[in-house]
Amino acid sequence: MTLIFALLLSLPLRAAGGPAPAMVFVSGDKEVLRLTAADMAKRPAARTIEVEDSFYKTRKRYKAVPLKDLLTAAYGGSWGENVLGEVFFDALDGYRSHARVSVLMNDGGMIAFADADAPGWQPTAKGIVPGPFYLVWTGPEQSPAKGYPWPWQVTGVKMTVLEDEYPKALPRGAAPDSAAVRGWTVFKRSCISCHSMSGAGGTLGPDLNEPRGITRYQKKSFLKPFIRKASSYRRTKMPDFDDLQPDDIDDLISYFKHMTNLAGTK
Numbered sequence: 001m002t003l004i005f006a007l008l009l010s011l012p013l014r015a016a017g018g019p020a021p022a023m024v025f026v027s028g029d030k031e032v033l034r035l036t037a038a039d040m041a042k043r044p045a046a047r048t049i050e051v052e053d054s055f056y057k058t059r060k061r062y063k064a065v066p067l068k069d070l071l072t073a074a075y076g077g078s079w080g081e082n083v084l085g086e087v088f089f090d091a092l093d094g095y096r097s098h099a100r101v102s103v104l105m106n107d108g109g110m111i112a113f114a115d116a117d118a119p120g121w122q123p124t125a126k127g128i129v130p131g132p133f134y135l136v137w138t139g140p141e142q143s144p145a146k147g148y149p150w151p152w153q154v155t156g157v158k159m160t161v162l163e164d165e166y167p168k169a170l171p172r173g174a175a176p177d178s179a180a181v182r183g184w185t186v187f188k189r190s191c192i193s194c195h196s197m198s199g200a201g202g203t204l205g206p207d208l209n210e211p212r213g214i215t216r217y218q219k220k221s222f223l224k225p226f227i228r229k230a231s232s233y234r235r236t237k238m239p240d241f242d243d244l245q246p247d248d249i250d251d252l253i254s255y256f257k258h259m260t261n262l263a264g265t266k
């Protein structure tokens with residue numbers, strides 16, 4: 001086992017004469033960004049950090065850039081709205097780990113592109129070389145045991161896009177500047193992690209379109225105050241949304257109506 005690992009780990013070293021290893025960001029089937037360690041070193045947010053590294057079982061210093069900075073460069077500033085989305089990390093050895101967008105939204109995630117004290121990376125006690133890219137977390141609580149992913153030898157990053165994953169929840173046919181499309185934006189940010197729309201989405205709350213469209217049996221005069229403050233109606237797992245403006249809720253209701261018409265549900 002150790003031998004196989006050692007063989008696998010020697011591959012990138014042997015390739016040292018070839019092109020510098022890069023971290024490749026993919027969206028759908030498309031490559032959207034490719035960065036080598038030299039590219040990362042040039043980013044303004046690059047810095048030397050110190051972390052408690054549970055693989056080395058000691059404090060380590062790395063040259064690193066914030067993961068959020070890279071995800072924003074690859075996927076645009078609103079990637080965090082992809083609340084049900086997942087990010088996959090592909091490693092050199094073919095291992096694929098993944099993390100929820102909601103976890104990666106936390107500060108503290110850093111992509112290490114060099115060991116600050118050992119050029120060419122220092123192997124761990126188990127002989128693992130974590131480069132070329134290694135996700136580490138600076139917060140003392142942000143350990144693998146607490147659910148923070150620390151994938152090593154990362155060469156590929158892929159974000160699954162909510163629109164691809166939940167085509168049935170899209171307000172097809174609505175104009176881009178319509179209330180229904182604005183409502184969809186609110187729905188995917190605040191609601192889809194718990195509610196599905198026509199079967200697409202989370203399952204903690206009820207589907208809001210099947211078998212009956214929510215606006216067909218609940219009046220707007222109930223929905224508007226309920227969505228803002230469900231806790232004043234019931235003891236419920238649904239959180240309050242005090243920050244939603246009346247316009248946002250009107251948009252949500254337009255989205256619900258649009259989806260009901262699309263599905264032809266009663």
Ligand code: HEC
Pocket residue numbers: 186187190191192193194195204205206208214218223226227230234235236237238239241252
């Ligand atoms: C953390 C999970 C969660 C989130 C997020 C959430 N809900 Fe809910 N919602 C629930 C649950 C659970 C129910 C069913 C129990 C209840 O009605 O209290 C529910 C019920 C509802 C109902 C049905 C009310 C009825 O009785 O007919 C509506 C409408 C609704 N939610 C809309 C929304 C909207 C719009 C959002 C986003 C702004 C949202 N919810 C976000 C969990 C959630």
